[in-house]
Amino acid sequence: MAVGDTGAVRAVCVVHAEIAVPGRVGRSAIDKRPVAGRVRAHALGIDGDHVCDIDNHGGVDQAVYAYSEADARRWGAELGRDLPAGWFGENLRLDGLPVSDAVLGARWRIGAALFEVSAPRVPCAPFQFWAGEKQWVKRFTLRSDTGAYLRVLEEGTIGAGDTVRVEYVPEHGVTVRDVFTGTDPDLLAILLAAEPTVSADVRQQIARHHRRNSASASKTPATSSKTSRVTESKTGAP
Numbered sequence: 171m172a173v174g175d176t177g178a179v180r181a182v183c184v185v186h187a188e189i190a191v192p193g194r195v196g197r198s199a200i201d202k203r204p205v206a207g208r209v210r211a212h213a214l215g216i217d218g219d220h221v222c223d224i225d226n227h228g229g230v231d232q233a234v235y236a237y238s239e240a241d242a243r244r245w246g247a248e249l250g251r252d253l254p255a256g257w258f259g260e261n262l263r264l265d266g267l268p269v270s271d272a273v274l275g276a277r278w279r280i281g282a283a284l285f286e287v288s289a290p291r292v293p294c295a296p297f298q299f300w301a302g303e304k305q306w307v308k309r310f311t312l313r314s315d316t317g318a319y320l321r322v323l324e325e326g327t328i329g330a331g332d333t334v335r336v337e338y339v340p341e342h343g344v345t346v347r348d349v350f351t352g353t354d355p356d357l358l359a360i361l362l363a364a365e366p367t368v369s370a371d372v373r374q375q376i377a378r379h380h381r382r383n384s385a386s387a388s389k390t391p392a393t394s395s396k397t398s399r400v401t402e403s404k405t406g407a408p
Contacts, residue, residue, distance in 0.1 A: 173338060199219070274340070
């Protein structure tokens, strides 16, 4: 993904209804549906949307969640079911851009708003419950088509059909997928050194990767670091 690349907003989605889920919070706002017209994106999300688990969701670093239409179609073909816009709990279903391979810190202009790629989505138990697919969290993790969380740097209105224009890409080149899988410690070190916008959550995720890679290396030195996978229980469903 380079400066000047473009995609399109297929749908803007907000919560349709809260659903009951197992666990401490007991409810989730993962059931999102497309909305008509234009809505305002602001520092804490999109008008009409909200989260239930405020300890693990929302805030400026997880204001908006974007997912790729191409990845959704790939999952739909594999699962044998339609996965409409909003099914992944996303606020933005995007065409034409490899969302999971976006560089952390990249900036996208959508409508009147400016967004910054901030983190991968980490799947969790509420997402498993919502999907209703056997070993869904494990499968989603292994595929690592996570989508991306976005910060809102400039508030403004957005809507389906808007162009997504890449305005800035950091030189470090470390992607959402790189952070999620954690298989290349050198890349993660580059990110921490070069990208001032790395959130506290991403720093914690990188620290967990480092501990797991170190433990794996001490037990089986010949084993590739690619066997280290993300299994955090931190919720990735709104």
